[in-house]
Amino acid sequence: MGWRLALHKGVAGAALSSARAAATGEEHGAMQVQCQQSPVLAGSATLVALGALVLYVAKPSGYGKHTESLKPAATRLPARAAWFLQELPSFAVPAGILARQPLSLFGPPGTVLLGLFCVHYFHRTFVYSLLNRGRPYPAVLIFRGIAFCAGNGFLQSYYLIYCAEYPDGWYTDIRFCLGVFLFILGMGVNIHSDYILRQLRKPGEITYRIPQGGLFMYVSGANFLGEIIEWIGYALATWSLPALAFAFFSVCFLGLRAFHHHRFYLKMFEDYPKSRKALIPFIF
Secondary structure, eight states, X not given: OHHHHHHHHHHHHHHHHHHHHHHHHHHHHHTOOOOOHHHHHHHHHHHHXXXXXXXXXXXXXXXXXXXXXXXXXXXXXXXXXXXXXXXXHHHHHHHHHHHTSOOOTTOOHHHHXXXXXXXXHHHIIIIIXXXXXXXXXXXXXXXXXXXXXXXXXXXXXHIIIIIOOOOTTGGGSHHHHHHHHHHHXXXXXXXXXXXHHHHTSOTTOOOOOOOOSGGGGTBTTXXXXXXXXXXXXXXXXXXXXHXXXXXXXXXXXXXXXXXXXXXXXXXXOTTXXXXXXXXXXXXX
């Protein structure tokens, strides 16, 4: 009987030790991702460099109104499929990282802020893309867009989840409050402007008309202005280098696109409102 009792105690002790080891391993596994500043700095520098390159080249990306800038023989996909594929990584990558974090409505600020990023790209992926009535989209630009969206999505996620440190009162900090306000305001402007643009066409049409209503009364690129406001607000709320770099890239890319849209409208429509600016009401 003694040896049986000893055996049972030994087995129980081994099982307990194994359980503790497993728990310790899981704990270490959950914490094994350590912040590395080098990829954060490299990714942010890349975004800034791409934004500067966009301004240096000063040509519109060859889709939508400017699709003729590519060769006519270029392979194209339907606009809805193209936008879905292009925007998907910007949602899937951060959503996948966010899903590994503890669920909490008001958890660490980094997870909440990354949630806002996911909200924007959920709309772009599953709503905007499926409502899109634009022209077929060049395949070469889709692959570039996928690479950019995946890289930027990972950069923003990596920093907010593994690197960002916020004080206990960040949710009441003026930077967070004002930044989230601007993010929501910009997203609202962007969605409303996209709605106005969609109403200019019936399904299957490729005719261009002068947009009216909303901020289009003041600027030609109201949808771009909304998204720029959104990412400036996001950079303020996160108070992070990657978000600031992405906001800079957005200003460069979307600002240039608004400028070329404005020139397109002025060239196409003789009665285009002369008081309307490209991007910033009354200024530019």
